[in-house]
Amino acid sequence: MSIDVNNESGQEVDEQAILDIARYALARMRIHPLSELSVIVVDTEAMEQLHVQWMDLPGPTDVMSFPMDELRPPGKDDDEPPQGLLGDIVLCPEVAARQAEQAPTAHTMDEELQLLTVHGVLHLLGYDHEEPGERAEMFGLQQAIVDGWRDENGLTGPSPAPTLT
Numbered sequence: 001m002s003i004d005v006n007n008e009s010g011q012e013v014d015e016q017a018i019l020d021i022a023r024y025a026l027a028r029m030r031i032h033p034l035s036e037l038s039v040i041v042v043d044t045e046a047m048e049q050l051h052v053q054w055m056d057l058p059g060p061t062d063v064m065s066f067p068m069d070e071l072r073p074p075g076k077d078d079d080e081p082p083q084g085l086l087g088d089i090v091l092c093p094e095v096a097a098r099q100a101e102q103a104p105t106a107h108t109m110d111e112e113l114q115l116l117t118v119h120g121v122l123h124l125l126g127y128d129h130e131e132p133g134e135r136a137e138m139f140g141l142q143q144a145i146v147d148g149w150r151d152e153n154g155l156t157g158p159s160p161a162p163t164l165t
Helices: 015-028 042-054 093-102 109-123 133-153
Strands: 001-005 036-041 061-067 085-091
Touching: 001 015, 015 036, 015 085, 015 109, 015 133, 036 109, 042 061, 042 093, 061 109, 085 109, 093 109, 109 133
Parallel strands: 001 036, 036 085
Antiparallel strands: 061 085
């Protein structure tokens, strides 16, 4: 799995954890090991520009996903998943820090960025949360991936609950 993490935010973030949880999420979703992903960490100004340009919404947001080859998780009967370019995930640590502070379950900005990374991966794989059924499926899968990664890495305490709107 080729995953690049590029921190352009000027803020210190746990890039290794972002890389590790992205790799874990893609493996759990059975994405081809030669697929490629890019994660870019930006400041609020850059995120706001992207949010306005691509979503026509004001202000910065926490995470945005830009799919490339529209890869999907393979079905149960598929022997080999296709490989390709997954796309880009853009994270904003300043928004993540605010969300982490306001969350019902106290957690750090880095834990929020990990959650947002999984959220971004799922969007790249075609998951969405516009409808209640979609939201339940995506957020349930997101929580299972975060919990699995935390368990595998011996991290204790409750996982951050989704703070996304």
